[in-house]
Amino acid sequence: MTRYEQEILSIIRHSSEHLTIEQIFHRMKEKYPGIVLATIYNNVNRLWEAGLIRRVSIEGQPDRYDRPHRHDHLVCRRCGWLTDIAFDDLSAALRERLGEEVLYYDLNVFYLCPDCRQNDFPRTPYKEEPHE
Amino acid sequence: MTRYEQEILSIIRHSSEHLTIEQIFHRMKEKYPGIVLATIYNNVNRLWEAGLIRRVSIEGQPDRYDRPHRHDHLVCRRCGWLTDIAFDDLSAALRERLGEEVLYYDLNVFYLCPDCRQNDFPRTPYKEEPHE
DNA sequence: GCAGAATTTTAGAATAAATCTAAATTATTT
DNA sequence: AAATAATTTAGATTTATTCTAAAATTCTGC
Numbered sequence: 001m002t003r004y005e006q007e008i009l010s011i012i013r014h015s016s017e018h019l020t021i022e023q024i025f026h027r028m029k030e031k032y033p034g035i036v037l038a039t040i041y042n043n044v045n046r047l048w049e050a051g052l053i054r055r056v057s058i059e060g061q062p063d064r065y066d067r068p069h070r071h072d073h074l075v076c077r078r079c080g081w082l083t084d085i086a087f088d089d090l091s092a093a094l095r096e097r098l099g100e101e102v103l104y105y106d107l108n109v110f111y112l113c114p115d116c117r118q119n120d121f122p123r124t125p126y127k128e129e130p131h132e
Numbered sequence: 133m134t135r136y137e138q139e140i141l142s143i144i145r146h147s148s149e150h151l152t153i154e155q156i157f158h159r160m161k162e163k164y165p166g167i168v169l170a171t172i173y174n175n176v177n178r179l180w181e182a183g184l185i186r187r188v189s190i191e192g193q194p195d196r197y198d199r200p201h202r203h204d205h206l207v208c209r210r211c212g213w214l215t216d217i218a219f220d221d222l223s224a225a226l227r228e229r230l231g232e233e234v235l236y237y238d239l240n241v242f243y244l245c246p247d248c249r250q251n252d253f254p255r256t257p258y259k260e261e262p263h264e
Numbered sequence: 265g266c267a268g269a270a271t272t273t274t275a276g277a278a279t280a281a282a283t284c285t286a287a288a289t290t291a292t293t294t
Numbered sequence: 295a296a297a298t299a300a301t302t303t304a305g306a307t308t309t310a311t312t313c314t315a316a317a318a319t320t321c322t323g324c
Contacts, residue, residue, distance in 0.1 A: 002272070002320085021310080036274055041311065043272090057191045060282090062310060077235055087229065090219075094241055097219065101243045103209055109226055109237040117233070134291090134301075153281080168303055173282065175301090192311090194281060 004043045007031070012053050018064035018082055051103075058082065058108065068104070076113035085109065136175045139163070144185050150196035150214055183235075190214065190240065200236070208245035217241065 001009075011027050012019060019027075025040045044065060047053045056064040056073065061080050070091070074083045087107060095102045133141075143159050144151060151159075157172045176197060179185045188196040188205065193212050202223070206215045219239060227234045 004272085034274090038275080038312085039273055045312095046272095055191045057189045059187045059189045059195065063191065074230065085230065087222075087226065090239075094219065098206065098217065098241065098243070101249070103242045103244065105239060105241040107222075107237060107239050109230065110235045111230070111233045112235065136301085166303090170283085170304080171302055177283095178301095 002043070004028075004032075004035075004039060005047060008040070008043050009047055009052055012047075012065050013067050018056055018066050020062045020064050022062070024065070054104075054106075056082075056106070070104075072107040072109065074109050074111060076116055077110040078112055078116040081113045081116075134175070136160075136164075136167075136171065137179060140172070140175050141179055141184055144179075144197050145199050150188055150198050152194045152196050154194070156197070186236075186238075188214075188238070202236075204239040204241065206241050206243060208248055209242040210244055210248040213245045213248075 007028065008024060011024055017023075021037070021040055021044060024044065025035075025037055028035050028040060044053070048055055048065075052068065054066045054068045056066050058064070058073075058075055058080060064082075070089050072085045072087045074085045075081070087109075090105060090107070091102070094105060139160065140156060143156055149155075153169070153172055153176060156176065157167075157169055160167050160172060176185070180187055180197075184200065186198040186200045188198050190196070190205075190207055190212060196214075202221050204217050204219045206217045207213070219241075222237060222239070223234070226237060
């Protein structure tokens with residue numbers, strides 16, 4: 001493992017958020033001011049290929065990276081607001097049903113967050129930051 | 133509902149595949165040769181907002197659109213190859229656990245498809261068509 | 265420690281998906 | 295029919311990501 005890989009892995013592991021490449025980039029620049037965005041992509045992709053991090057792809061949002069420990073996501077269908085949840089672990093049942101080649105799974109539960117239930121459709125585009 | 137909306141909804145409903153915007157575009161052009169890509173985006177987004185179709189976001193792939201009936205996806209972690217599967221319906225359990233505001237959920241199960249189990253990493257980029 | 269091989273980084277161009285803008289067109293309402 | 299609203303179009307723009315080729319770094323065997 002290279003130094004950058006270790007550093008990025010540690011950033012992702014110690015963050016409770018779900019970081020985008022941009023966010024990882026900003027954090028890395030604090031320590032390595034000359035670092036370049038493509039390097040973050042390279043490293044993150046290698047970590048992902050190695051199975052050390054999880055990629056979270058939510059509709060209409062840039063990919064986010066997450067620790068690979070078993071947990072699920074609650075996502076607002078309108079603004080994309082993302083929260084961790086812990087539903088039952090389905091791994092065993094899925095392996096039994098589909099075979100041992102199952103690696104892992106993503107369970108994304110969609111709802112309307114309290115804010116979006118009020119300020120009704122037509123929705124604001126995803127780009128506007130989901131309200132905190 | 134406009135004519136285009138109806139047409140596109142019907143295309144998505146009657147396709148067993150998971151269509152990308154491009155694929156929908158091609159099919160629409162057969163019937164409406166002058167139609168423009170942005171119109172497909174407009175219509176599909178409206179259908180999605182209305183909850184009539186499902187958007188399937190898989191890591192590293194363009195979004196695909198799917199009928200909203202309950203079913204899950206088996207995805208090759210390496211090449212992105214996508215198959216429908218039917219695992220247990222978790223809706224009731226999720227509503228019970230998280231509240232009635234749960235709308236629906238996505239369950240994506242990752243594995244390595246037979247081809248990718250052989251031709252090992254480093255992976256071909258997602259761009260190359262996942263093998264049929 | 266050094267030559268050669270392999271990997272990683274960099275800078276910047278290129279690509280691809282999706283959105284936006286503003287004008288033109290079409291539909292709907294009154 | 296006039297006024298209002300919604301949709302389409304064309305094309306530019308944005309954003310995320312990948313690619314390319316050269317430079318820098320790291321690794322390996324001797």
